[in-house]
Amino acid sequence: xxxxxxxxxxxxxxxxxxxxxxxxxxxxxxxxxxxxxxxxxxxxxxxxxxxxxxxxxxxxxxxxxxxxxxxxxxxxxxxxxxxxxxxxxxxxxxxxxxxxxxxxxxxxxxxxxxxxxxxxxxxxxxxxxxxxxxxxxxxxxxxxxxxxxxxxxxxxxxxxxxxxxxx
Amino acid sequence: xxxxxxxxxxxxxxxxxxxxxxxxxxxxxxxxxxxxxxxxxxxxxxxxxxxxxxxxxxxxxxxxxxxxxxxxxxxxxxxxxxxxxxxxxxxxxxxxxxxxxxxxxxxxxxxxxxxxxxxxxxxxxxxxxxxxxxxxxxxxxxxxxxxxxxxxxxxxxxxxxxxxxxx
Numbered sequence: 001x002x003x004x005x006x007x008x009x010x011x012x013x014x015x016x017x018x019x020x021x022x023x024x025x026x027x028x029x030x031x032x033x034x035x036x037x038x039x040x041x042x043x044x045x046x047x048x049x050x051x052x053x054x055x056x057x058x059x060x061x062x063x064x065x066x067x068x069x070x071x072x073x074x075x076x077x078x079x080x081x082x083x084x085x086x087x088x089x090x091x092x093x094x095x096x097x098x099x100x101x102x103x104x105x106x107x108x109x110x111x112x113x114x115x116x117x118x119x120x121x122x123x124x125x126x127x128x129x130x131x132x133x134x135x136x137x138x139x140x141x142x143x144x145x146x147x148x149x150x151x152x153x154x155x156x157x158x159x160x161x162x163x164x165x166x167x
Numbered sequence: 168x169x170x171x172x173x174x175x176x177x178x179x180x181x182x183x184x185x186x187x188x189x190x191x192x193x194x195x196x197x198x199x200x201x202x203x204x205x206x207x208x209x210x211x212x213x214x215x216x217x218x219x220x221x222x223x224x225x226x227x228x229x230x231x232x233x234x235x236x237x238x239x240x241x242x243x244x245x246x247x248x249x250x251x252x253x254x255x256x257x258x259x260x261x262x263x264x265x266x267x268x269x270x271x272x273x274x275x276x277x278x279x280x281x282x283x284x285x286x287x288x289x290x291x292x293x294x295x296x297x298x299x300x301x302x303x304x305x306x307x308x309x310x311x312x313x314x315x316x317x318x319x320x321x322x323x324x325x326x327x328x329x330x331x332x333x334x
Binding site: 010011012016018022048049114115118119131134136137138141148149151152155156164165 | 177178179180181182183184185186189193214215216217281285286298300301303304308309311312313315316318319322323332
């Protein structure tokens with residue numbers, strides 16, 4: 001598929017450098033939400049039949065790693081290949097360690113993604129056709145959305161979540 | 168306070184035009200979450216002592232209108248002036264009508280905000296010092312975060328929320 005190129009006439013809202021900071025700021029907050037859960041509740045607690053927060057955090061990881069690679073290279077892992085049934089850590093400590101590894105992978109890969117790449121239309125994960133900037137925004141939005149489920153879980157357990165505005 | 172100007176060396180992640188579309192896409196989804204609530208639950212239902220979804224939607228409105236005005240003009244309403252105790256609609260229909268008025272205000276005001284304005288550091292609402300692009304991202308993030316509370320409310324009421332990826 002031929003993809004479109006960025007036109008220089010577009011007026012900048014946010015730069016690629018600032019967007020990395022924005023994403024990692026959100027990931028830092030999500031890390032503190034993971035930390036706030038009692039270990040047992042992290043892997044088991046649910047409201048309305050929804051997934052545990054550990055499961056949601058693993059979804060974020062499953063998206064972020066092949067996601068940032070896809071954005072950098074244009075090679076997108078198929079969504080069908082997502083399966084954390086074996087790779088999911090069994091402890092909070094293990095999950096936090098994995099989270100930190102992903103933070104490093106994102107930081108290392110991001111500088112390889114040009115502004116031009118972000119303006120291209122691609123089929124992310126073999127299924128979701130969009131401009132790459134929208135695909136990345138979707139990763140962040142999805143994280144905010146699921147993390148907020150975690151906030152409700154914590155509140156309903158009587159636990160004060162971290163401040164939303166601290167990144 | 169002297170504010171900094173945009174440097175042409177910054178590489179574009181997303182343009183101002185695309186960011187408006189992104190925000191309004193999220194607002195369109197939030198509108199459908201308001202619609203999904205049974206009227207009585209919209210104004211009363213809560214988990215863990217948190218606010219009703221009508222109250223959360225009013226917060227989004229309270230931020231969006233003076234927010235887009237502040238971004239355009241640099242004149243920021245003080246956060247202490249936020250008070251929807253009198254202006255809050257009493258019905259779902261009234262809330263949706265107000266929501267649609269805000270959609271129009273945003274569309275009309277947005278083109279007045281230059282790229283240069285978004286790169287400036289200002290004190291939003293007389294209290295939150297940040298670059299204006301981060302301030303706008305915060306509005307959107309706050310909406311995603313609170314809307315997700317609404318998703319949990321709906322799920323716990325046995326109601327299927329709208330698809331997150333439809334904007």
